[in-house]
Amino acid sequence: MKVTIDGQEINVEPGTTILQAARMIGGESVPPAMCYYSKLKGSGGKCRCCLVEVSKGSEADPRPMPKLVASCVTGVMDGMEVKSITSERVVDARKSVTEFLLINHPLDCPICDQAGECDLQNLSFKNGSAKTRFVEEKRTFEPENIGDNIQLHMNRCILCYRCVMTADQLTDNRVHGVLNRGDHSQISTAISKAINNEFSGNMIDVCPVGALTDKTFRFKQRVWFNKPYNAHRDCDKCCGKTTLWMFGEEIQRVTARKDEYHEVEEFICNECRFDHKDTKDWVIEGPRKFEKDSVINQNNYTRKLDTVTIETEKQILLGREQDRKKISMPAVPLKKDEVQVFKEGNI
Amino acid sequence: MGQKILLEHANVPGIKTYEVYRQHGGYRSVEKALKSMTPDEVVEEVKTSGLRGRGGAGFPTGMKWSFIDKKSGKPRHLVCNADESEPGTFKDRYLMEYIPHLLIEGMITSSYALGANLSYIYIRGEYMWVFRILEKAIKEAYAAGWLGKNILGSGFDLDLHVHCGAGAYICGEETALIESLEGKRGNPRIKPPFPAVSGLWSNPTVVNNVESIAVVPWIVNNSGEDYAKIGIGRSTGTKLISASGHIKNPGVYEIELGLSVDEFMNSDEYLGGMMNDRPLKALVPGGSSVPILPAHLIYKNAEGGDRLMSYESLSEGGFATGSMLGSGGFIVYNDTTCIVRNTWNFSRFYHHESCGQCSPCREGTGWMEKVLHRIENGHGREEDIELLWDIQRKIEGNTICPLGDAAAWPVAAAIRHFRDEFEYHVRFPEKIKNRDHFVAEPFEKVKHLVAKQTV
Numbered sequence: 001m002k003v004t005i006d007g008q009e010i011n012v013e014p015g016t017t018i019l020q021a022a023r024m025i026g027g028e029s030v031p032p033a034m035c036y037y038s039k040l041k042g043s044g045g046k047c048r049c050c051l052v053e054v055s056k057g058s059e060a061d062p063r064p065m066p067k068l069v070a071s072c073v074t075g076v077m078d079g080m081e082v083k084s085i086t087s088e089r090v091v092d093a094r095k096s097v098t099e100f101l102l103i104n105h106p107l108d109c110p111i112c113d114q115a116g117e118c119d120l121q122n123l124s125f126k127n128g129s130a131k132t133r134f135v136e137e138k139r140t141f142e143p144e145n146i147g148d149n150i151q152l153h154m155n156r157c158i159l160c161y162r163c164v165m166t167a168d169q170l171t172d173n174r175v176h177g178v179l180n181r182g183d184h185s186q187i188s189t190a191i192s193k194a195i196n197n198e199f200s201g202n203m204i205d206v207c208p209v210g211a212l213t214d215k216t217f218r219f220k221q222r223v224w225f226n227k228p229y230n231a232h233r234d235c236d237k238c239c240g241k242t243t244l245w246m247f248g249e250e251i252q253r254v255t256a257r258k259d260e261y262h263e264v265e266e267f268i269c270n271e272c273r274f275d276h277k278d279t280k281d282w283v284i285e286g287p288r289k290f291e292k293d294s295v296i297n298q299n300n301y302t303r304k305l306d307t308v309t310i311e312t313e314k315q316i317l318l319g320r321e322q323d324r325k326k327i328s329m330p331a332v333p334l335k336k337d338e339v340q341v342f343k344e345g346n347i
Numbered sequence: 348m349g350q351k352i353l354l355e356h357a358n359v360p361g362i363k364t365y366e367v368y369r370q371h372g373g374y375r376s377v378e379k380a381l382k383s384m385t386p387d388e389v390v391e392e393v394k395t396s397g398l399r400g401r402g403g404a405g406f407p408t409g410m411k412w413s414f415i416d417k418k419s420g421k422p423r424h425l426v427c428n429a430d431e432s433e434p435g436t437f438k439d440r441y442l443m444e445y446i447p448h449l450l451i452e453g454m455i456t457s458s459y460a461l462g463a464n465l466s467y468i469y470i471r472g473e474y475m476w477v478f479r480i481l482e483k484a485i486k487e488a489y490a491a492g493w494l495g496k497n498i499l500g501s502g503f504d505l506d507l508h509v510h511c512g513a514g515a516y517i518c519g520e521e522t523a524l525i526e527s528l529e530g531k532r533g534n535p536r537i538k539p540p541f542p543a544v545s546g547l548w549s550n551p552t553v554v555n556n557v558e559s560i561a562v563v564p565w566i567v568n569n570s571g572e573d574y575a576k577i578g579i580g581r582s583t584g585t586k587l588i589s590a591s592g593h594i595k596n597p598g599v600y601e602i603e604l605g606l607s608v609d610e611f612m613n614s615d616e617y618l619g620g621m622m623n624d625r626p627l628k629a630l631v632p633g634g635s636s637v638p639i640l641p642a643h644l645i646y647k648n649a650e651g652g653d654r655l656m657s658y659e660s661l662s663e664g665g666f667a668t669g670s671m672l673g674s675g676g677f678i679v680y681n682d683t684t685c686i687v688r689n690t691w692n693f694s695r696f697y698h699h700e701s702c703g704q705c706s707p708c709r710e711g712t713g714w715m716e717k718v719l720h721r722i723e724n725g726h727g728r729e730e731d732i733e734l735l736w737d738i739q740r741k742i743e744g745n746t747i748c749p750l751g752d753a754a755a756w757p758v759a760a761a762i763r764h765f766r767d768e769f770e771y772h773v774r775f776p777e778k779i780k781n782r783d784h785f786v787a788e789p790f791e792k793v794k795h796l797v798a799k800q801t802v
Contacts, residue, residue, distance in 0.1 A: 045747060048707055070747075100707050104710060159709065181699075181703055183710060183712070185703030
């Protein structure tokens with residue numbers, strides 16, 4: 001099937017969604033996706049970030065679709081023409097959705113563990129506005145303890161339902177879900193219960209924002225000061241392929257390996273994620289590379305580093321020659337006891 | 348006096364019981380359909396009748412029925428949407444409370460037409476006493492052999508259940524209703540696939556409003572052509588209107604579509620004119636979701652033609668100067684009404700009822716409610732009116748289900764037609780601090796304060 005996205009043609013299999021086709025093309029036309037997760041069945045269609053305009057339905061029925069459609073759940077048709085960033089309506093809709101997602105978001109990035117690898121940060125960096133028009137008090141939730149390994153910050157949640165689907169599809173007996181309705185919907189366990197399933201840690205990886213974070217990594221490090229390495233170990237529960245987030249010799253965090261759309265390549269078990277923080281447990285393969293514009297490259301250590309000598313260092317530490325002379329001020333005579341101290345030191 | 352189809356026997360004493368209902372010609376349509384018609388013939392009759400869905404959207408019922416996937420061989424279901432929660436609409440409650448057997452008869456005939464052997468009535472949780480009435484009626488129907496195995500020896504089996512919802516407005520959306528019926532959280536599904544292909548338990552499903560189903564017996568007893576003769580143009584048949592607000596005779600009325608709004612409002616047979624003879628200010632013709640109409644656009648459309656009670660006439664002029672028939676929740680306002688407060692009230696409802704699945708509706712409805720609350724309470728800013736307009740524009744059309752649109756339209760229409768009232772609220776907070784401020788001082792008297800002045 002031939003589909004054209006922002007003027008770029010591609011041939012795809014029937015059953016491909018517009019978003020998947022756009023990802024095959026890559027580049028600027030790929031719509032942002034906050035709730036869609038290709039590894040989770042039934043995800044997508046909720047956040048409305050990936051809205052696109054279908055300017056030609058198909059070869060058989062060339063009428064344009066009247067409304068913007070969610071590209072992550074709309075299948076392509078032969079001859080379909082899609083406008084992503086070339087449509088003003090789409091750009092406007094993305095800005096709107098970004099604004100809606102941010103009005104009740106606490107914007108506490110400076111203390112959020114997700115900062116630096118947060119989809120909402122990326123989205124608002126591209127489509128957000130620097131000013132807010134929301135003058136009311138933000139919606140807040142009571143803090144809640146959902147277990148020893150996972151920290152829930154409901155205030156940051158954008159209700160993408162990814163964690164619910166992860167629990168549904170990866171683990172038995174899901175104990176958490178969405179409670180309440182409307183803007184007071186919240187992720188929670190209905191009866192206070194710890195989420196301790198063997199694969200529950202993957203909720204952290206799929207969370208696009210900082211709503212679910214790793215308790216063992218809490219407030220330890222900004223992610224861009226960590227050095228991520230690909231590593232693996234023999235695990236009888238999962239594939240054992242992970243990314244280790246190192247600081248010096250210390251493993252501060254273990255996550256699954258994520259691709260450029262921040263989707264994990266393979267899910268990992270809780271034992272790998274939380275219990276093995278010793279380098280002896282892992283076979284380190286080498287530094288993990290990130291996309292060019294990721295903030296994690298801030299601390300790029302994958303290239304060879306040269307020792308940098310700063311010429312002015314000596315002068316900064318000691319001060320310049322003429323200044324030192326000035327400070328000693330020979331024009332002003334010292335008192336008698338001062339001379340003694342100057343010569344012998346103040347013992 | 349217009350023809351009565353649904354409420355013909357509504358006032359017969361004891362019509363709630365099976366015996367009386369049967370004596371008045373009840374269940375004839377089941378006999379006729381099962382003994383002398385094929386399912387396709389019933390569908391064909393409904394198609395000819397031009398019956399349009401009475402739940403609000405006005406989609407042709409016969410067409411909806413013909414979309415159902417019969418090839419897959421999966422069991423099919425008919426679900427009756429009795430989750431009537433639209434503010435201003437109470438026609439289904441009236442129908443089910445007074446003539447429950449009419450709905451059950453309609454369900455049997457319609458299920459036969461669709462080949463459904465397991466059908467449901469999904470009723471909202473607040474209608475608990477109606478739920479009991481329906482349960483009783485179904486029991487009677489089972490006892491009389493109209494439900495169960497091999498009905499009338501035709502070989503057609505049907506089981507009918509009433510399911511009580513938990514009181515969420517969103518469960519009136521057909522896919523959310525199906526989710527709720529399956530025992531899940533009532534979140535609308537993403538379409539496609541449509542319920543006609545994959546609905547209840549992934550089986551082909553048709554979801555119809557109570558009123559649409561209750562009309563089917565009449566269409567089968569008489570004919571689709573007879574039904575199409577009633578009404579005007581593509582708006583065929585009769586429609587139940589739930590009238591409320593500042594009128595002399597509020598209540599449920601059955602009207603022939605095509606009746607003029609003027610006659611409906613002012614004739615003694617129907618609403619009998621305005622309460623206390625105060626002037627008319629605004630009208631919501633189809634339940635809280637549809638755009639509000641200002642006084643000068645109620646009896647006449649923008650071109651000066653008569654406005655009629657029909658799907659087409661009420662929406663003449665699009666949203667700029669028209670509205671919609673919707674579900675027939677006819678709310679009339681006189682000059683003591685504060686449109687800002689009314690809009691805030693609707694907005695509060697949608698904020699409360701948004702399911703929280705998609706971001707524009709979840710966040711936008713709450714934001715609109717807050718801004719409107721501020722304006723209503725005298726804390727509004729001049730730019731808030733533009734802000735409101737912008738928020739509603741950004742919600743509309745960007746959501747999964749029509750609830751987002753339903754929340755955006757009333758706000759848009761209120762700003763479009765009553766912008767000066769919003770300005771009045773923003774500029775004169777002292778004057779609006781009592782909620783009955785328009786009773787003492789109707790807007791006509793203070794209009795000059797916000798009028799544009801040319802110097």
